[in-house]
Amino acid sequence: MKEFPMSFTRRGALAATAAFALLPAMPRLVRAETTPMTLRTTTRVIEVAGKAATVFGIENAQGGAGLILDPGQRFHVDLRNEAGVSTLIHWHGQIPPNLQDGVPDAPLAALNPGESRSYDFEPAPGTHWMHAHIPVQEIAMMAAPLIVRRPEDLRADRQEVVMFLHDFTFRTPEDMLAEIQSGHGGPAHAGTSAAPAMGAMSGMDHSAHGTAPAPSAPAPSGPASSAHDGHDMSGMAMPGMAMSGHDMSAMSGMDMGAMDLNDFDFDAYLVNDRTLDDPEIIRVETGGRVLLRVINAASATTFWIDSAALPMRLVAVDGQPVQPLAGQRFGLSMGQRLDLEIDLPGAGAWPILALREGAREQSGLVLATAGAPVAKLPLLAENPAPAFDTDLAQESRLRAVSGLAPIEGIAPRMVMLGGSMQPYRWTIDDRTWQDRAPIAATSGERMEIMFHNMSMMGHPMHLHGHHFQIVGINGQRFAGALRDTVYVPPMSSVTLAINPGEAARWMLHCHHMPHLETGMMTEFVVSA
Structure with missing residues (x-):
């Protein structure tokens, strides 16, 4: 490998x-x-x-x-x-x-x-x-x-680490999507081939048209293994336990039982291509500073990044600096990124875990100084992680270091996010891609979009070719973070301000791949 x-x-x-x-x-x-x-x-x-x-x-x-x-x-x-x-x-x-x-x-x-x-x-x-x-x-x-x-990254006295998240199934993507759309997207089962199934777009049709070469290594015969039992966890702080500072998991909004959090159970959850069976161990300096660049490349999984008792500072989202926010647990949905600055307290080993929302599965990597013992970590946490940002508590605390110049009196363009598990159909303004109604904009003319999610699943909405600023949550105005992907939880609204750029047709879609596959995409059409 x-x-x-x-x-x-x-x-x-x-x-x-x-x-x-x-x-x-x-x-x-x-x-x-x-x-x-x-x-x-x-x-x-x-x-x-x-x-x-x-x-x-x-x-x-x-x-x-x-x-x-x-x-x-x-x-x-x-x-x-x-x-x-x-x-x-x-x-x-x-x-x-x-x-x-x-x-x-x-x-x-x-x-x-x-x-x-x-x-x-x-x-x-x-x-x-x-x-x-x-x-x-x-x-x-x-x-x-x-x-x-x-330039400040070159001047900073810190080590940079990338944490690249993915969800993985031994099944072909076509089989996975078919199972979800049939309403039976429960625990994943291993497929008979390790080759990734491929697709090609034709006129923005996401249907599959072919298969990849057969694998050169033996095909898998079963699902990913479950948690390890009996490992010695002594001397190692475990993420998922008590936190100090603000607690991003203390969700006061919707009950998890009322939401559809995960519509497919993957065989494994990866950080830098690895599971906690054999996590990547990043050697760090005693008492050093780390900038952890977290990228959620998962196709259908939202994660919490948890450092247990190790303090972190959130300093950027989606590549855009924010005023530092302290904590030990921060979440990110599909397509989003977090930059987390960590000051190491001395010598030792510190697991940084990615916790699957609403479930016990976890993945991660370990920051460890030279010679520090690294304990075995379980694939399953003791308790399920909470749902992510159901009341937008995390998003509402973010403030851009340098945002857009405020402009008053702009009426937001309402964009309705909808859909259901049965039938499995996800929409923008009650339309799929095939019968889309593009969102019109004029280059250089400030506009606002209010995403209003009336479905029982959250949607990470990504706009191509633009950065935007979060300026409202559930009707409350504020000058929030700059982003390119915003998470909109069930029964919530998020308002964003945009300075439309190049006159062209840009994609606007949910970054949950099964939702995109079933049509949750439209065009942001900018005119000169």
């Missing part, structure tokens, strides 16, 4: 040689702007619960996942499709020219196997990611980090 090295030294900008030694597969890429970087879509074999599985990947020239760019460096990339099926990559959180946004047939066609395409634009700084804009391919892990560092 290829390594998924997601840590780079805090002194990397001052000692490039040392940084490259610590991160052989994530290039610093300090080179002439005329030399394009390379990315390739591919298939790769990972090990999950002791079984081999073939999944997709997006690899750089050194064979690592995704890209890290330096301050001021252009996104000058040649993308080559070596995945064996037609695909195209969306640069989530970036604001490229519309032609380079990466949605098949909107406006450019997907790349056929063996084809390449060049990209060149000024990237937005922050923690972002890249993924196929084809649901079955994203479910099969066609995704990778895209980190664009700021």
Whole structure:
């Protein structure tokens, strides 16, 4: 299995040689702007619960996942499709020219196997990611980090660690989607093939059209294993227990029993391609500072990031700085990102867990100083994690470091989010993609959108080609965070302000892949 090295030294900008030694597969890429970087879509074999599985990947020239760019460096990339099926990559959180946004047939066609395409634009700084804009391919892990560092990142005396979250099933994505849509999306069962099933878009139809090459390793024969029992947990703080400061899990809103939280039980939940059977151990300095860049690349799972008694500061969401917020547990839905700053108290080992909302499953990584013992961690927590941000308590506490200039008297455009589990159909303004009613905007003319969710599932709503500011929650106005993906819980409303950009047709959709697959997407059409 290829390594998924997601840590780079805090002194990397001052000692490039040392940084490259610590991160052989994530290039610093300090080179002439005329030399394009390379990315390739591919298939790769990972090990999950002791079984081999073939999944997709997006690899750089050194064979690592995704890209890290330096301050001021252009996104000058040649993308080559070596995945064996037609695909195209969306640069989530970036604001490229519309032609380079990466949605098949909107406006450019997907790349056929063996084809390449060049990209060149000024990237937005922050923690972002890249993924196929084809649901079955994203479910099969066609995704990778895209980190664009700021000048202050080079000056900061801290180590950077990427925490890339995914949900995994041994079943084909088509089988998974069929089971969910049939109303039987309960505990996942292992499929008979480890190969990821593929799809291709034709006129924005998300239907599948082909399959990937067969895996080179043995196919799995059963689901991911359950929790480990009897492991020695002494000397190790366990996330999920008591917290100090504000408690982001103290939800005063809707009862979990009234909501539909998880419509599919995956076989495993991964952090940097690994489970807690064999978590990634990040070596850190005694008493050092860590910037944890968390990316939720899961297709249908919301997570809490839990550090137990280790204090954290939330300093950015979706790549955009926020006024620091202290706590030990923060959540993020599909497509969202968190930047968490952690001051280590000395020597030791500290698990950072990703807790599946409304369930006991957990994954994670471990920060450990040299020589510190690392205890075995269970795959199941003692108690289920709470539902995420049902009353938007976390979102309401966020404040942008530098937001949009306020403009009064704008009437929000109401956008209704709806759907049901039976029949399994998810809509925007009571329409699916096939009969969509685009949202109109004018370039440079401030507008507001109010997402009103009348369904019993939460929806992470992502707008392409723009950043927006949260300016209202359930009718209460405030100057919130800048984002590109906002979570709207059941029976709630969130208002966002946007300065529409390039005159073009941009996608607006739910980032829950089964919801997207069943049509929860429309267009944000900007006119000149």
